[in-house]
Amino acid sequence: MLRVLAVVLQVRWWAKGGWFKRLVHLLPIALILAAPLLIEPDTSLGSVAMDIMLKVGVFIILALGLNVVVGYLGLLELGYVTFMATGALIATLGMMTVKTGTGWVLPAHTDYLPQGEFMFDFPGGYLVLILIAGLFCGLLGVLRGIPTLRLTGDYYAIVTLGLAEISYLIYRNEAWLSGGANGLRLSHPANDLTPKLFGETLYYDNWMLYYLVVAVIFLTIFAMFRLQQSRIGRAWAAIRIDETAARACGINVAWSKIVGFGISGFFGGVGGALLCVTSSTLSVNELDVWQSIIVLCAVVLGGMGSIRGVLLGTAILISVGEFLRQDIGGVRVPPEARYLVYGLMLLLLMRFRPQGLIPRAPAGHPPSAEEEEEMRRRQTPLYVLGENP
Amino acid sequence: MEWLTSLGNAVQNPATYIDALTLGSIYALIAVGYTMVYGIIKLINFAHGEIIMLGTYIGLLAVNTLNVPIVLAILIAMLACAAIGAILDWTAYLPLRRSLPKAEILSIIGLVGGAALLIAYFTTGEAGDSMATAHRLVLGFLAVVLLMLLVSTLADLLGWFGSPRNNVKSDRLAALITAIGMSLCLQTMAHLLWSAKYESFPTAAAKIFDSKLIAQTTEGLVFRWNPFGPPLIDAVPVLLWKELVTWVAMLVLMIVLLVIVQRTKIGKAMRACALDQQTAWLMGINVNHVIAFTFMIGSAMAAVAGILYSVKVGGNIYPRMGYYPGVIAFAAAVLGGIGTIKGAVLGGLIIGFTEAFGGAVAQQYDKAFAFGLMVIFILFRPWGILGRKEAKRA
Amino acid sequence: MTGDAILSTESLSIQFGGLQAVNNVNLGVHRGGITSLIGPNGAGKTTVFNMVTGIYRPTAGRILFCRQQGGPPANITNMPVHKVCRLGIARTFQNIRLFTDMPVLENVKVGLHARTSSSVFGAVATLPGTVREEVDVEAAALHYLDFVGLMHSANDLADNLAYGDQRRLEIGRALATHPGLLLLDEPAAGMNPQETEALMELIGKIRATGISVFLIEHDVQLVMKISDYVYVVDHGELIAEGRPEEVQNDPKVIEAYLGVDEPAP
Structure with missing residues (x-):
C-alpha cells in the first residue's frame, strides 16, 4: 500500500531512489529554507540578493500559474498581466480600505492620509487578502475563458492580448481606482500601510515576507504536481494533444478548459497580490503586456508544461534580468539589455531547443513490475467489461 | 448623456471623417503585411510592428543625414524595409520551417563570440565607463548573434551543408514565440541605437505635408493647390496635404498590390502557396522565395505606413511606436477577412473609423474600441467580413 | 433488420x-x-x-x-x-488518434475519465477518496491493457508502438470508457x-x-x-x-x- 501511495503522491524517487538522489532533492529545499541565516539584508549585497530572491519567488508563482494554460492546455496566453494587475490592485486597495464615519472607504489617492480603522488590520488579514485576490482573479479567468473556448493557436493569443490591452487602458485611465500614472503607495510617509503579518512588517528586508513567498511557492508546486497527475491533468494533456480524440474519450473539453483558466487566473491573482508587496508600490502603468511576455519567456525557457523546468527557467530569467539592473563592477549595463536577453533567448530556444531546458516528462510514471503485480491483484469497480458482469 | 453629445458633435464634424479615413488608410497599409504573411504561413508576424518602427527611423535618418525630400525618404525606407523583411524571414522563421542541423554550429559560434566580446569588455573595463560604450557593446552582441543566425541560414540555403531538407516541421506555436522574440530584439536594438526619446521629422522636411489643401477662411472654403506657396495663416485647415497623400498612397499601393497578386507570375505563386505549400513545392515553386517576397512586400508597405503615421501624428518616433499600430492593424486584417487584400483595406478603414469616433467619445479609450471590435470579430466571425468560412469537414 | x-x-x-x-x-x-x-x-x-x-x-x-x-x-x-x-458509445478513428506524447498506460487512463469523478479540489487536497480512485484508475488501466494484450509496453510512449499495437491501444482506450x-x-x-x-x-x-x-x-x-x-x-x-x-x-x-x-x- 505504501508503494501505491508513492505512486499517487509522486514521491517514488523518495521511495526508490538512493541517498544521493534524495540529497539532490533535499539540498535546494534546505538552502532555500536556510537562506535567512546565510544572507544579511543590511549589507548592500544582501539587500540586492534579497530583492532578487523575492522577485524570483513571486514570478515562480506567476509562471506556474501561466504554465497551466500555456503548458498543460497548449494555448499561447498573452494576457496574463490582467490577473497580475487585478490581484495587485485588490491587495493594495484592501490594505488601504479604512472605516470612517460614513462607512468603509476605498481611498485611492496618493495624498490621502488614512485615518481610522483598517479593514484588514487583523492578524493574518493579509493572507485573507491574498486569497480574495486569487479567488477574484480565478473568477475573472473563468469569465474571460468562456467566450474564448473555441479559439486555438494564434487567435487565442491575439484575443488575450487584445483583452489585456483593454484592461490595461482601463486601469491606467481610471485614476480613482488605481491611482493612474502615479500608482498607489503602500508605504505612506504619514501612515505606513505596508502590510503586516502576525505583527511583522512585510518588507523586502523582512524574513516574514520571504517565508510567506516560500510557503506559497511550496503550496503552488504541490498543487501543480497533484493537478498534473490527477484526472483533470490527464484531461488537459489529452485536450492539448488531440481535442477531438479527447472528446471521444468522454472528456468535457469546455469544462476542463474553464477549470484550467480559473486555476491559472487564481495563481495570477495570488502572484499579483504578492508582487505589489515586494515593491511596496502598485503602479499599474508598469503592468503592461510586456510583463505577460516576461512570464511567458520564463515558462518557455524552462520548458512548457514542466514544473521543474518552469522553476529553473524563472530562476534564471528573472535573476539575470534583475542582475542586469545592478551595477556590475561599476559599469551599468543599459536597462534595456534585459529585453535583449529575453528576446534573444526566445529566438534561440525556439530554433535549437523548443522543448525548453527541462522538457516535460511524459505524463505520469508508469509502475514498476512489482507495483504492476500489486495493481493486477487489485479488484476495482472501474474494471467492468461488457454489459452483464 | 454626455458621450452621446460628443458623438453627435463628432458625426457633424467633417474633421472626424478625414481623420478616420487617414487613420484607416494607414492601418490598411500595415494590415496588408499581416494578411499576406498570415495567408501563406499562418503566422501572426508580431515583428511587423517593429518593421514599421524601423522604416520610420530609416526615413528619418534619410531626411536628417542625406537631406532628401520626404517623398524620396519614403522610397528609401521602402527599399530598406523590403530587405529587412527578407532578412527577418531568413533569420527567424525560415529555420523553423526547415531542418538545419549543421547550421546550428555557426549560430553557436555567434552566440559564444558575442558573449566573449561582452565578458571581455566587462571584465577589463574600468569603472565609470560611459553608458554609450555599454550600449554599443550590448548592441554589438545582439548584432553578432543575429548575423550568425542569418549567416547559418544562408549557408544552408546555398548548400554548404549538403542538400537542405524542406518543410520538415512547422510548429505554429514555435513560430509565434519566435515572432515575439524577434519583436523584442528589434525593439531593444532601436532603443540602444536611437535611445527612447521621441523624435519627429524636421518641420522643413514635413512642410509640404503640413500645408493646407483646403482651408476655411472668412470668405468661405479656399483651395490651395500649390503646397509651396505662402502659408495661409489665418485660415482654419479643413484638409491637409498629408491626409490627401495618405489616401492616394493607400489607393495606389493597393491597386499595385492587387495587380501583382492577380496578374503576375509571382502573384500566382503566392496564391498557390497560400492554398497548399506541399503541392506548390511539387509544382516547382520555390516556396521559400515566395515567402521571402511576401515579407518584402508587406514590409515595404509597413515603411510607408510608418512614415505617414508619424507625419500624421506629428512626431511620435520612438522604439515602441510600432506596437499599437501593429496590433491594431492585425485587428483590421482579421476584421476584413484574413488573407485577402481587399479585406485588409476594408478592415483598416473600419478600424480607423472606430478609433476616430471612439476617440471622439472617450479620448483615453480610442485604442480600446479597436481592440474590442477585434475581440468581438474573432469570437463571432473569425473569418472576417470578406473572408470565406472554411467548410467544417474533417 | x-x-x-x-x-x-x-x-x-x-x-x-x-x-x-x-x-x-x-x-x-x-x-x-x-x-x-x-x-x-x-x-x-x-x-x-x-x-x-x-x-x-x-x-x-x-x-x-x-x-x-x-x-x-x-x-x-x-x-x-x-x-x-x-x-x-465508444469509437476508434480511421487515422489513429492516440495521445502520442503520453505513455500507453496514460492513454488508457484518459479513457477512464468519463467513469471517474474526483474533483480538482480533491486532487489538490489529496483527499482519501481521490487517492483511492487514482489507485483504482491505475489498476483498471492495467487490466484493460492486459485485455488488449499490451501489458508489456505499458511504459512506452504511444507514439513508439508498432502500428498494429497502436490500433489495439486505441481499442483499449475505447473499452475503458465502458x-x-x-x-x-x-x-x-x-x-x-x-x-x-x-x-x-x-x-x-x-x-x-x-x-x-x-x-x-x-x-x-x-x-x-x-x-x-x-x-x-x-x-x-x-x-x-x-x-x-x-x-x-x-x-x-x-x-x-x-x-x-x-x-x-
Missing part, C-alpha cells in the same frame, strides 16, 4: 455545402452482435460514425441509442461528443495478415463480453468472416443489407465495388 437494436438511425442525412454526403440512411446495430458497414471509398461510412458520435450534426433524421435491453431508447441526435461517450457499443473505423487498415488475425480474435473477445460492435472495414474477407449483419453504402445511400452471404451476391453491391459492364452497342 429485425430483432433488438442497440443503435438505430432513422432517415439520417447530412449535407456539406451542396454535397449530400449521407442521404436517408436507416440502419440498426444488433445488440451483442457484430454489424458492419462497408462501401467504396468516399461512400460516407466515416461520416455516419461521425454523426453517431456527435462530431457532425446531421441535417435530417434521428439517432436512437438503447443501452439496456428493453429500456427506453435515448435520442442522441445532436448530443455533444462527450455525452454520447458517457452514454456508452461502452455498450463500440464503433471501429477500419481497424485492420494497414495491417499484415497475422496482425489482422490477432485483431479478429480481439474483436471476438470483445463481443464475448456482451459489447455490441459496429465496424467499418475495407477488408471484405474479415467482414464476411466475423459479421452478423452487413450494410452497404454507396454515394451516401444504403444500397444493400443482410447477412454476409446475402450481401456478397447482391448485384448492386458487386456493381458498386467493381463497376458495371456497359452493354455492347
Whole structure:
C-alpha cells in the first residue's frame, strides 16, 4: 500500500531512489529554507540578493500559474498581466480600505492620509487578502475563458492580448481606482500601510515576507504536481494533444478548459497580490503586456508544461534580468539589455531547443513490475467489461 | 448623456471623417503585411510592428543625414524595409520551417563570440565607463548573434551543408514565440541605437505635408493647390496635404498590390502557396522565395505606413511606436477577412473609423474600441467580413 | 433488420455545402452482435460514425441509442461528443488518434475519465477518496491493457508502438470508457495478415463480453468472416443489407465495388 501511495503522491524517487538522489532533492529545499541565516539584508549585497530572491519567488508563482494554460492546455496566453494587475490592485486597495464615519472607504489617492480603522488590520488579514485576490482573479479567468473556448493557436493569443490591452487602458485611465500614472503607495510617509503579518512588517528586508513567498511557492508546486497527475491533468494533456480524440474519450473539453483558466487566473491573482508587496508600490502603468511576455519567456525557457523546468527557467530569467539592473563592477549595463536577453533567448530556444531546458516528462510514471503485480491483484469497480458482469 | 453629445458633435464634424479615413488608410497599409504573411504561413508576424518602427527611423535618418525630400525618404525606407523583411524571414522563421542541423554550429559560434566580446569588455573595463560604450557593446552582441543566425541560414540555403531538407516541421506555436522574440530584439536594438526619446521629422522636411489643401477662411472654403506657396495663416485647415497623400498612397499601393497578386507570375505563386505549400513545392515553386517576397512586400508597405503615421501624428518616433499600430492593424486584417487584400483595406478603414469616433467619445479609450471590435470579430466571425468560412469537414 | 437494436438511425442525412454526403440512411446495430458497414471509398461510412458520435450534426433524421435491453431508447441526435461517450458509445478513428506524447498506460487512463469523478479540489487536497480512485484508475488501466494484450509496453510512449499495437491501444482506450457499443473505423487498415488475425480474435473477445460492435472495414474477407449483419453504402445511400452471404451476391453491391459492364452497342 505504501508503494501505491508513492505512486499517487509522486514521491517514488523518495521511495526508490538512493541517498544521493534524495540529497539532490533535499539540498535546494534546505538552502532555500536556510537562506535567512546565510544572507544579511543590511549589507548592500544582501539587500540586492534579497530583492532578487523575492522577485524570483513571486514570478515562480506567476509562471506556474501561466504554465497551466500555456503548458498543460497548449494555448499561447498573452494576457496574463490582467490577473497580475487585478490581484495587485485588490491587495493594495484592501490594505488601504479604512472605516470612517460614513462607512468603509476605498481611498485611492496618493495624498490621502488614512485615518481610522483598517479593514484588514487583523492578524493574518493579509493572507485573507491574498486569497480574495486569487479567488477574484480565478473568477475573472473563468469569465474571460468562456467566450474564448473555441479559439486555438494564434487567435487565442491575439484575443488575450487584445483583452489585456483593454484592461490595461482601463486601469491606467481610471485614476480613482488605481491611482493612474502615479500608482498607489503602500508605504505612506504619514501612515505606513505596508502590510503586516502576525505583527511583522512585510518588507523586502523582512524574513516574514520571504517565508510567506516560500510557503506559497511550496503550496503552488504541490498543487501543480497533484493537478498534473490527477484526472483533470490527464484531461488537459489529452485536450492539448488531440481535442477531438479527447472528446471521444468522454472528456468535457469546455469544462476542463474553464477549470484550467480559473486555476491559472487564481495563481495570477495570488502572484499579483504578492508582487505589489515586494515593491511596496502598485503602479499599474508598469503592468503592461510586456510583463505577460516576461512570464511567458520564463515558462518557455524552462520548458512548457514542466514544473521543474518552469522553476529553473524563472530562476534564471528573472535573476539575470534583475542582475542586469545592478551595477556590475561599476559599469551599468543599459536597462534595456534585459529585453535583449529575453528576446534573444526566445529566438534561440525556439530554433535549437523548443522543448525548453527541462522538457516535460511524459505524463505520469508508469509502475514498476512489482507495483504492476500489486495493481493486477487489485479488484476495482472501474474494471467492468461488457454489459452483464 | 454626455458621450452621446460628443458623438453627435463628432458625426457633424467633417474633421472626424478625414481623420478616420487617414487613420484607416494607414492601418490598411500595415494590415496588408499581416494578411499576406498570415495567408501563406499562418503566422501572426508580431515583428511587423517593429518593421514599421524601423522604416520610420530609416526615413528619418534619410531626411536628417542625406537631406532628401520626404517623398524620396519614403522610397528609401521602402527599399530598406523590403530587405529587412527578407532578412527577418531568413533569420527567424525560415529555420523553423526547415531542418538545419549543421547550421546550428555557426549560430553557436555567434552566440559564444558575442558573449566573449561582452565578458571581455566587462571584465577589463574600468569603472565609470560611459553608458554609450555599454550600449554599443550590448548592441554589438545582439548584432553578432543575429548575423550568425542569418549567416547559418544562408549557408544552408546555398548548400554548404549538403542538400537542405524542406518543410520538415512547422510548429505554429514555435513560430509565434519566435515572432515575439524577434519583436523584442528589434525593439531593444532601436532603443540602444536611437535611445527612447521621441523624435519627429524636421518641420522643413514635413512642410509640404503640413500645408493646407483646403482651408476655411472668412470668405468661405479656399483651395490651395500649390503646397509651396505662402502659408495661409489665418485660415482654419479643413484638409491637409498629408491626409490627401495618405489616401492616394493607400489607393495606389493597393491597386499595385492587387495587380501583382492577380496578374503576375509571382502573384500566382503566392496564391498557390497560400492554398497548399506541399503541392506548390511539387509544382516547382520555390516556396521559400515566395515567402521571402511576401515579407518584402508587406514590409515595404509597413515603411510607408510608418512614415505617414508619424507625419500624421506629428512626431511620435520612438522604439515602441510600432506596437499599437501593429496590433491594431492585425485587428483590421482579421476584421476584413484574413488573407485577402481587399479585406485588409476594408478592415483598416473600419478600424480607423472606430478609433476616430471612439476617440471622439472617450479620448483615453480610442485604442480600446479597436481592440474590442477585434475581440468581438474573432469570437463571432473569425473569418472576417470578406473572408470565406472554411467548410467544417474533417 | 429485425430483432433488438442497440443503435438505430432513422432517415439520417447530412449535407456539406451542396454535397449530400449521407442521404436517408436507416440502419440498426444488433445488440451483442457484430454489424458492419462497408462501401467504396468516399461512400460516407466515416461520416455516419461521425454523426453517431456527435462530431457532425446531421441535417435530417434521428439517432436512437438503447443501452439496456428493453429500456427506453435515448435520442442522441445532436448530443455533444462527450455525452454520447458517457452514454456508452465508444469509437476508434480511421487515422489513429492516440495521445502520442503520453505513455500507453496514460492513454488508457484518459479513457477512464468519463467513469471517474474526483474533483480538482480533491486532487489538490489529496483527499482519501481521490487517492483511492487514482489507485483504482491505475489498476483498471492495467487490466484493460492486459485485455488488449499490451501489458508489456505499458511504459512506452504511444507514439513508439508498432502500428498494429497502436490500433489495439486505441481499442483499449475505447473499452475503458465502458461502452455498450463500440464503433471501429477500419481497424485492420494497414495491417499484415497475422496482425489482422490477432485483431479478429480481439474483436471476438470483445463481443464475448456482451459489447455490441459496429465496424467499418475495407477488408471484405474479415467482414464476411466475423459479421452478423452487413450494410452497404454507396454515394451516401444504403444500397444493400443482410447477412454476409446475402450481401456478397447482391448485384448492386458487386456493381458498386467493381463497376458495371456497359452493354455492347
